[in-house]
Amino acid sequence: MWLRDPVERIASYYDFWLGTEPHGNPNHDEFLRSDMTLTEFARWEPIRTEFAGYVAGLNPDDFFFLGTTERYEEDLARLAALLGWSTSGAVAQTNITPGERSLVDDSSRQEILEAHGLELHWHTTARS
Numbered sequence: 001m002w003l004r005d006p007v008e009r010i011a012s013y014y015d016f017w018l019g020t021e022p023h024g025n026p027n028h029d030e031f032l033r034s035d036m037t038l039t040e041f042a043r044w045e046p047i048r049t050e051f052a053g054y055v056a057g058l059n060p061d062d063f064f065f066l067g068t069t070e071r072y073e074e075d076l077a078r079l080a081a082l083l084g085w086s087t088s089g090a091v092a093q094t095n096i097t098p099g100e101r102s103l104v105d106d107s108s109r110q111e112i113l114e115a116h117g118l119e120l121h122w123h124t125t126a127r128s
Contacts (some may be wrong), residue, residue: 004069004128006119007112011102030097038102042112051119066126
């Protein structure tokens with residue numbers, strides 16, 4: 001499983017949703033109508049509980065591999081070694097949201113981490 005710093009993930013998700021036209025997702029449509037801030041978005045129930053839905057009933061030690069996007073190349077090499085793969089070449093960075101990114105001050109960072117404690121636990125475990 002690949003994990004991303006929860007604050008970076010939430011800020012990126014927020015920016016992505018801001019820049020995406022309505023497309024039938026009721027949560028996204030509500031978000032666009034609401035004009036919520038980044039920290040309101042992070043505390044909003046559909047976003048705050050999303051990660052828990054992915055890992056319900058699981059623990060980090062249930063996984064063969066946990067890696068983080070901020071150490072992607074290093075963790076990919078570790079995964080390759082675990083699986084007996086050879087590695088070569090540079091890793092391409094794709095799926096980057098265009099445009100300006102939301103700035104996250106220390107107070108907002110703390111609020112996001114408090115709202116996403118479970119995800120922070122998984123991310124911290126992956127980094128250790």
